[in-house]
Amino acid sequence: MTGRPERLFPLFAELRTLQGIGPKTAAHMVALGVEAPRDLLFTLPYSGIDRRLRPTIEDAVLPATLTVAVTVGRHMAARAKGGAYRIHVEDAETFFQLVFFHARGDYWSKALPEGSRRIVSGKVEAFDGIAQMVHPDHIVPEAEADSIPDFEPVYPLTAGVTQKLMFKATRAAMALVPDFPEWIDAAQKTKAEWPDFNTAAQIAHTPTRQEDLLPTAPARERLAYDELFAHQLTLALARATERRKPGRVSIGDGQLQARVIAALPYKATSAQDRAVAEINADMAGPMRMNRLLQGDVGAGKTLVAFMALLRAVEAAGQGVLMAPTEILARQHYESLVPLAEEAGVVLEVLTGRDKGVERRRKLDALARGDIHLLVGTHAVFQADVAFRDLRLAIIDEQHRFGVRQRLELGRKGEAVDVLVMTATPIPRSLSLAQYGDMDVSVLDEKPPGRQPIKTALISTGRMEEVVTRLRTVIDAGRQCYWVCPLVEESEVVDLTAAEERFKHLRAALGEGIVGLVHGQMPAAEKDAAMARFQAGDTKVLVATTVIEVGVNVPNATIMVIERAETFGLAQLHQMRGRVGRGDAASTCLLLYQSPLSENGRKRLEVLRETEDGFAIAETDLQMRGAGDLIGTAQSGVPRFRVADLERQAGLMAIAQSDARHLLSEDPGLQSDRGQAARLLLWLMRQEEAIRLISVG
Structure with missing residues (x-):
């Protein structure tokens, strides 16, 4: 084919x-x-538009689009150049005027001679007490009444x-x-x-x-399902192709995992236990693991990931954890060091910062198998990085990271198991659209001891009160984040917004107390500013949304988000999760510019009422739509022409299970239904999927 x-x-x-x-x-x-x-x-x-023929416009509530049969009366030419040309017409009960601008010569007197009968359809409005139809949409002889549809579709x-x-x-x-x-x-x-x-x-x-x-009308729902089914069939084919690749059987005796669990100061949640069991089972199976670990802010993904890495070591192999940025890689490394010491395994970090002799030393140790676990950025992809026996790759924060990179990582080891972690709670319909080729584990409980975060809505008019409050918090030895608004898509404007706020706070709070991080900074400067904040040298960090993912400063207890109404809910929830990581009570202040729209207020109130990221993400999806929610351009979520991910989440789930079922019965799509499904894939421009069938 x-x-x-x-x-x-x-x-x-x-x-x-x-x-x-x-x-x-x-x-x-x-x-x-x-x-x-x-x-x-x-x-x-x-x-x-309802264009059914009616006897008269007499009782209609104007303005309205109406269709009536009329007798053409007197013509009144425009008084001035460019003025209105009017034609007096009568229906069964009353009279009104047809009005035309830019009438040329005797065109209308020929087209609509006095005394002729016509059907006219268009918008009727009252003007100075006289009903008028300006530039009718349709004018046809009575004999052609059928050419005007009773209900006329309106297209984009x-x-x-x-x-x-x-x-x-x-x-x-x-x-x-x-x-x-x-x-x-x-x-x-x-x-x-x-x-x-x-x-x-x-x-x-x-x-x-x-x-x-309506999206629920059977014909529309059917076409929406066709789109979703083709999409899920593509993902299911990708999944089947992945799964046909034999995995490595990684069976561990559980000793290393048990050591770490025993050393924890708290008990793991049942959601964590369940995820660890699912991962252990995948790694022990003959097929390659391709699993998504989805957890809300603070749900304890790191522990689950570390357990999976230990399973690779128990099976005499190696594991790698990849983060999207240098800062996050180093942070993961620091948070895992104590756990690695408990387990007695060798953990190293490799980023673009490692150069020369130091880098060579790490690479040699990795190739010999002396390093069991490696944490790094995409530097671990480079051609000279070789493992002795890589069994598991964990990728943190998926959407910076497409399917292509997942495959590339798989080539590093023989049939490496892949686990992807995301801290963004994604509504079910979207996670099926985006990760339908993966199996999913969800962490939906918070570990004990996490402090709740108080969330307050404050108008930007009260900015000075907020600054005074920061002073008190800093005097008490705590730290604060201050996130500046994302202005449109312009990084230059973002930059000025962040720099202005930085100067303002520096003047109010004193030199050396306030740091600044924004997207335009060279990576090394950004890292240095973050490091100063992490070390507690600076007390307030002014930032654009770069701090959204993963940074861990337990001493930070206040998060100020300026112009909160310009952010997505899921994004606000992520940023709020940067505080409340220590033992002190934390607060998130959402500064909004009044007046807030009804919708804007509703959205921010959802955040004030709940800390459940999944509930917040569902609300965000209903209120903003899939495209805005994840910035469709870079999210890997497909754009559908008919299907509506917000309203048709249920269809997506049916499409997924049906696609997987069809492929399990007919992997090559050879049956009658399989052949029909191939046609659907072509019709829906899923050439990618067709390649997978031919390969398979």
Whole structure:
């Protein structure tokens, strides 16, 4: 199955093969994401206009879009150049005016002669007590009344593309749809009462009432499911391909794990125990592990990760933990040193900072197997880094890190098991969209002894009170974070915002007390500023969102987030999790600029009410949508044209289990349904998946 099946050729031809679309229009349509007739099928109307014929406009509540039969009366030409040309018309009960601007010569007197009958449809408004229809959308002779649809679909538009054009283009695209075999599971289709694909496309483009436009309308739901199913089939194929690669069986006697557990000052949560058991089972199995460890701020992911690393050592192998930044790598290293000492294993750190003799020494020890566990940045990817027997790779903070890097890491060892950790609680529908190729362990409990964090909303007008409060906290020996707003996407503006705030606080609190970290700094300066704050030399750290992930300063008890309303909830929750890491009570102050919108206030109040990251992420998804929530551009979450991840989370879960089920029964997609599913993959532009089948 190398190329696209022939029956799909017309749908993937150039747009200008459709009647009425020339090169210019085709170029305009790209802005709508429409590059081939196939894309028009999935560009659905977002609303509709009721154009049913009525006898009169008499009792209508204006303004309203109305359709009536009229007798054409007197014409009144424009008094001044560029003025309005008016035509008096009468329906069965009353009269109104048709109004045209820029009327040319005798065009209208010929097109609408006095005494003729016409059907007109358009928006009617009252102006100076007279009802007017300005530039009707439709004017047709009575005999052609049928040419005006009872319910006219309204399509998304862009410059150079009109409703009329979209209407014709979508109809032309639908005429090209071949008879597709069914790729949806028969029982699922019956249960959901979905039409087949061709009927669904037809109905979705010819709604007859407002209800037909809802995501829950059967035709729309079916098309949404087709998108989600194709996506999950791709992920399931990727997962099956990964799993066909034999893993290494890593069985440990549990001695090292037991030593560390015994030395802990607290008892692990049942969620941690469960995750460790799932990972141990994966590592002992013949298939390669590909697991996501998802945990809220402070849920204890580090302990679970370390247990997994120890299992690799118990099996006489090595493990590596990779962090996205130098600071985080060193921090992981420092937090793991005491645990490594308890277990009696050799732990080292390798980052871009290691040069010359020191780097050589570490690399030799790694190759000999004298280093059991390595913590590092992507420097551990470099070609000269060789392990004696790498069995497990753990990646911290996935979304800085795509599927490609996961595979690259796998090449470092023979069939390395992969565990990905993320501290961002992701709503289920999104985690299925993003990590559907992985198995997931969730840490949904907080270890005992974590201090709750008090969250308060304060208007930016009370800035000076906040600064006074900081003074008190600093005098008591504590430290504070101050996060500056993200201004649009401009790093230059972010920079000025952060620098201004830094100067302001330095003037208020004194020299040497305030540090600054922002995205434009060279890495070494950033590290140095962070290190000073970690050591307690500076008491306040002014930062853009670089501190969002992972930094650990137990002595910091106040987090001020300026213009909190400009951040996403999940992001605010992450930043709040930077405090409350020691034994003192901590506070997060959300500074907002008033007036806050109703929606803005609701969002910030969710944070004040709960510390449950999963609940917060679900709210964020409902209120902002998937694209904003994770910055779709860099998140690896696909953009769907019909499916709505916020409202159709349930469909995503069904699609995942169905895709996995189909592949377990028919790994090569050879059965009738398998062949149909191949067509779906081509239709949904999932060429990646098709390559995986051919490889498999």
